[in-house]
Amino acid sequence: MSFKFEKLIIWQDSMSYGEDIFQMTLSFPKEELYNLTSQIRRAADSVALNISEGSILQSNPEFKRFLGYSIRSIAEVVTCLYKAKNRQYINEDRFRESYNFAYKIMNHIIAFRNKLT
Template identity: 85%
Template sequence: MSFKFEKLIIWQDSMNFGENIFQMTHGFPKDELYNLTSQIRRAADSIALNISEGSILQSNAEFKRFLGYSIRSIAEVVTCLYKAKNRKYLSEAQFLEIYNFAYKIMNHIIAFRNKLT
C-alpha cells in the first residue's frame, strides 16, 4: 500500500530537495538559525508538503492550486539561496547546484500541473 503522492516523481524530487537544503544549512552561522536557516528549510519542506496535501481527496483544480503553492515555495527557496550566496554562506558552485535542482523541480511541477484537466 502507498499514498498516491508517493508515486509522483515531483514529490520524490521535492523530498530529496528538502533534505539537501536541510544538510546545506548546517553550515550557516548560528545567528541565522531563526532567520534565514529556518526560512529556507520551511520553504523547501513546503514544496513536498503541498504536493502531498493537494493530491489527497482533492479535485484536479484544487490539486493545481496546491501545486501552485509548491512553485511559490521554490521561488522563496531561490530567493533565500541568493541571500545565502550574497552573505557568503554558499560558494558559487553550491549555489548553482541547488539553484539548478530547484529550476528542474519547478519545471517538472509546472509540466505535471499543465497535464491535469
C-alpha cells in the same frame, strides 16, 4: 499500500531537495538559525508538503492550486539561496547546484500541473 503522492516523481524530487537544503544549512551561522536558516528550510519542505496535501481527496483544480503553492515555495527557496550566497554562507558552485535543481523541480511541477484536467 502507498499514498498516491509517493509515486509522483515531483514529490520524490522535492523530498530529496528538502533534505539537501537541510544539510546545506547545517553550516550556516548560528545567528541565522531563526532567520534565513529557518526560512529556507520551511520553504524547501513546503514544496513536498503542498504536493502531498493537494493530492489527497482533492479535485484537479484544487490539486493545481496546491501545486501552485509548491512553485511559489521554490521561488522562495531560490531567493533564500541568493541571500545565502550574498552573505557568503555558500559558494557559487553550491548555489548553482541548488538553483539548477530548484529550476528542474519547478519545471516538472509546471508540466505535471498543465497535464491535469
